[in-house]
Structures are given as C-alpha cells and as structure tokens.
Amino acid sequence: MADFGREHGLMLRQDYFGDPSAWQALVDLLQDTFSIDVNLQASFGDPDPTSMPFGYFDSDGRCVANFTVFSMPMMINGRTVKAAGYQSGAVRPEWRGRGLYRDLMQRAFAWAIAEGFELDMLLTSKPVLYEGYGFKTVPQHVFVATKPKPVTSSTVARTLSLQATDDLRLMKALLERRKPVSRQFAVARQMEMFHLNACFDPAIQLTAISDDAIVVWTIDGNVFRLLDIAATAIPSLQTILSALDVEPARIEICFPPDLLDCGDIELEPYESSIPLMVRGKAANEITGPLMLSPMAEF
Ligand SMILES: CC(C)(COP(=O)(O)OP(=O)(O)OC[C@H]1O[C@@H](n2cnc3c(N)ncnc32)[C@H](O)[C@@H]1OP(=O)(O)O)[C@@H](O)C(=O)NCCC(=O)NCCS
Known part of the structure; x- marks a missing residue:
C-alpha cells in the first residue's frame, strides 16, 4: 500500500502506543472529536496491549487521523471466537474528505x-462508512425478566469504588479470570473497555456480591438494569437481586441471560444510535437474540 501520508506531509505510524507523546496525541484527537477522555484508563493500567493503532501524524506531532484494531475474543454459541474490535476512528476536521480514513481502514482491515x-x-x-467493506448491522435486544421470588440472602454485598486501589485490583483480577457472562454472545476477555465504561457513566454501580463475583448494574426509578457480571461462576438472577437487596418493578438484562437461570424472558428491540456491525467467517455463527454488554462497548 502506498504511503498516502507522504503526499500530504504526514507521517504514518502503526503500533505506536509505546510512545507516550504519540499516545497523548491520540488522546487529544479523541477528546477533540468525541469529547471523551480515554486517559481515564491510566488509573487501571496501560492501554490495551492487544491494540494495533494506525495513525497519521503531522510535523508538530499532532495525530490528525487514527483507526485502531484490538483483540476481543468472544464467546459465541459455546465457542471462543477470535474477534477483532475497531475503535478510535477519527480524522481532524481540516483533514477530512481526502481519503485518510479510507486509507487507515484498509490498512487495519488488511x-x-x-x-x-x-x-x-x-x-x-x-x-454506511463500513457497509462497502462487508459489515452488516446486527439487531440487538434487551431481555426483560420476570421478577424472581426474593430469597433471604446471607451475602454481604459491597459497593466498589473506581478510586480505591484494592477495589480496582479485585476488578482486574476477576476480569482476568472471568467466565463469559453468556454462552450465546459475550466477551470472553477484555478489561480496558470495562473499566473505561465504568468511568464514563457515574450511574453504573459495581457491587461485589462475593469474592468471585462483581455485579454491574444501574437503577433508574423502578427499573433495574443488569449490565454485566465479572465472575468466575455466573450467579442466578435471584441470587443477584437478593444480594443487592433490590425489588425493582422492571428488570432489564443487557446481555443474553442464558446462564442466569431466570425463567420467562420478553425481548424488546434495543434501538441504539450506535449500531453493532460485524463481518467475517464467524459472523454467520451469531444467531438468536443478543446484546453486547454495555460494559464491552468500545
Ligand atoms: C467519518 C470520518 C472518520 C471520515 O474521515 P475522512 O478522512 O474524511 O474520510 P475519507 O475521506 O477517507 O472517506 C472515506 C469514505 O467515507 C465516506 N465518508 C466520509 N465521511 C462520511 C460521513 N460523514 N458519512 C458517511 N460517509 C462518509 C467517503 O465518502 C468515503 O467513501 P468511499 O471510500 O466509498 O469513497 C471523519 O469525518 C470523522 O472523524 N468524523 C467524526 C468522527 C466519526 O464519525 N468517526 C467515525 C465513527 S465510527
């Protein structure tokens, strides 16, 4: 592939996260483009080591365009699939419309x-940006559960804080050892986005219901949303609600609940302004209703 940047006086860089000033230039690009601070993950550790960023930098070291691939193994219908996620796609406004993003997409896909x-x-x-490369939108659904009978719980649930070193350590340890939250469709391993997503939304609660299980949830009025469970064994919905001591009128589960032992489920289409798209030889293994846990969003 020709070095497209040369004719624009830009430098193409790949795999550059080891260079702190280049990483900071990407942080700035994402802050300016999406108003998000991906440096929040610094309290948790380095950027995802599986990342392969492709970026164009100007002579002042500013990152003017970027597209990153990272590894996100998925559990799909009982099989661990070698999956890649694409993120941090952005081009500075003054550089748009010249084919920089097309160039970076082609490099990343190749x-x-x-x-x-x-x-x-x-x-x-x-x-539309990605349809020409064979990506197709996957419909997502929220799983609405019937309220299970409350049981008496002897569990002492503990709210975790993203500011507490010990809590971050526990979170990291469990994310490393976690069991996928669903056999149908769930992340098998990825921890950096989990942490960033927890930072981005202050409504998200992280509660340890045992030494081996962190429940990620929100409560909005009477609506309980179960976003994810980082655990070595997935507890039942009944166990979770009893341990959290909540009795909501409505329970929404934001991932396929096949491991939650939760009885009747109603499906509601999840209308997102940011649809999930997939392509590749394992794409047709994705069947049935699904939702990518909000903690895995990238
Ligand atoms: C979207 C964005 C990355 C495009 O960057 P760019 O360098 O101007 O894109 P290119 O000139 O390389 O164009 C690549 C292709 O995308 C198309 N395209 C560009 N901007 C587009 C837009 N806003 N909507 C739809 N298609 C667009 C082009 O027509 C071109 O199509 P082609 O390859 O079939 O000819 C840039 O406008 C941007 O950073 N926007 C804000 C952040 C964003 O939306 N990021 C992508 C989200 S995943």
Missing part, C-alpha cells in the same frame, strides 16, 4: 485478515 481474526466488530454512528 492487518486483521493477516492476523487470522474470524470476526470483525465495530460500533458506529455511521454504518
């Missing part, structure tokens, strides 16, 4: 194919 990823995933507000 790299992922050479690495043997079976599934490519992305979340985007501009699906």
Whole structure:
C-alpha cells in the first residue's frame, strides 16, 4: 500500500502506543472529536496491549487521523471466537474528505485478515462508512425478566469504588479470570473497555456480591438494569437481586441471560444510535437474540 501520508506531509505510524507523546496525541484527537477522555484508563493500567493503532501524524506531532484494531475474543454459541474490535476512528476536521480514513481502514482491515481474526466488530454512528467493506448491522435486544421470588440472602454485598486501589485490583483480577457472562454472545476477555465504561457513566454501580463475583448494574426509578457480571461462576438472577437487596418493578438484562437461570424472558428491540456491525467467517455463527454488554462497548 502506498504511503498516502507522504503526499500530504504526514507521517504514518502503526503500533505506536509505546510512545507516550504519540499516545497523548491520540488522546487529544479523541477528546477533540468525541469529547471523551480515554486517559481515564491510566488509573487501571496501560492501554490495551492487544491494540494495533494506525495513525497519521503531522510535523508538530499532532495525530490528525487514527483507526485502531484490538483483540476481543468472544464467546459465541459455546465457542471462543477470535474477534477483532475497531475503535478510535477519527480524522481532524481540516483533514477530512481526502481519503485518510479510507486509507487507515484498509490498512487495519488488511492487518486483521493477516492476523487470522474470524470476526470483525465495530460500533458506529455511521454504518454506511463500513457497509462497502462487508459489515452488516446486527439487531440487538434487551431481555426483560420476570421478577424472581426474593430469597433471604446471607451475602454481604459491597459497593466498589473506581478510586480505591484494592477495589480496582479485585476488578482486574476477576476480569482476568472471568467466565463469559453468556454462552450465546459475550466477551470472553477484555478489561480496558470495562473499566473505561465504568468511568464514563457515574450511574453504573459495581457491587461485589462475593469474592468471585462483581455485579454491574444501574437503577433508574423502578427499573433495574443488569449490565454485566465479572465472575468466575455466573450467579442466578435471584441470587443477584437478593444480594443487592433490590425489588425493582422492571428488570432489564443487557446481555443474553442464558446462564442466569431466570425463567420467562420478553425481548424488546434495543434501538441504539450506535449500531453493532460485524463481518467475517464467524459472523454467520451469531444467531438468536443478543446484546453486547454495555460494559464491552468500545
Ligand atoms: C467519518 C470520518 C472518520 C471520515 O474521515 P475522512 O478522512 O474524511 O474520510 P475519507 O475521506 O477517507 O472517506 C472515506 C469514505 O467515507 C465516506 N465518508 C466520509 N465521511 C462520511 C460521513 N460523514 N458519512 C458517511 N460517509 C462518509 C467517503 O465518502 C468515503 O467513501 P468511499 O471510500 O466509498 O469513497 C471523519 O469525518 C470523522 O472523524 N468524523 C467524526 C468522527 C466519526 O464519525 N468517526 C467515525 C465513527 S465510527
């Protein structure tokens, strides 16, 4: 592939997260483009080591365009699938419309194919950008559960804080050892986005219901939303609600609840302005209703 940047006086850089000033230049690009601070993850550790960023930098070291691939193994219908996620796609306004993003997409997709990823995933507000490369939107659903009978719980639930070192350590340890929250469709391993998503939304509660299980949830009036469970064994919905000591009028589960032992479920379409798109040879293994846990959003 020709070095497209040379004719624009830009430098193409790949795999540059080890250079702190280049990483900071990407942080700035994402702050300016999306108003998000991805440096929040610094309290949790380094950027995802599986990341392969592709970026164009100007002579002042500013990152003017970027597109990153990272590894996000998925559990799909009982099989661990080698999946790639694409994120941090942005071009500074003054550089748009010249083909920089097309160039970076093509490099990233070619790299992922050479690495043997079976599934490519992305979340985007501009699906049309990716349709030409074979990405298709996957419908998502929220799983509405019937209220289980409350049981008396002897569990002492503990609210975790993203500011407490010990709590972060527990979170990290469990994310490393976690069991996928669903056998149908769930992240098998990815921890950096879990942490960032927890930072981004202050309504998210992280509660340890045992040494081996962190429940991630929100409560909005009478609506309880179960976002994820980082655990070595997935507890039942009944166990979770009893341990959290909540009795909501409505229970929404934001991932396939096949491991939650929760009885009747109603499906409601999840209308998102940022649809999930997939392509690749494992894409047709994705069947049935699903939702990507909000803690895995990227
Ligand atoms: C979207 C964005 C990355 C495009 O960057 P760019 O360098 O101007 O794009 P390019 O010039 O390389 O164009 C690449 C292709 O995308 C198309 N495209 C560009 N901007 C688009 C837009 N806003 N909506 C739809 N398609 C667009 C182009 O027509 C071109 O299509 P082609 O390859 O079939 O000819 C840039 O406008 C941006 O950073 N926007 C804000 C952040 C954003 O939306 N990021 C992507 C979200 S996942």
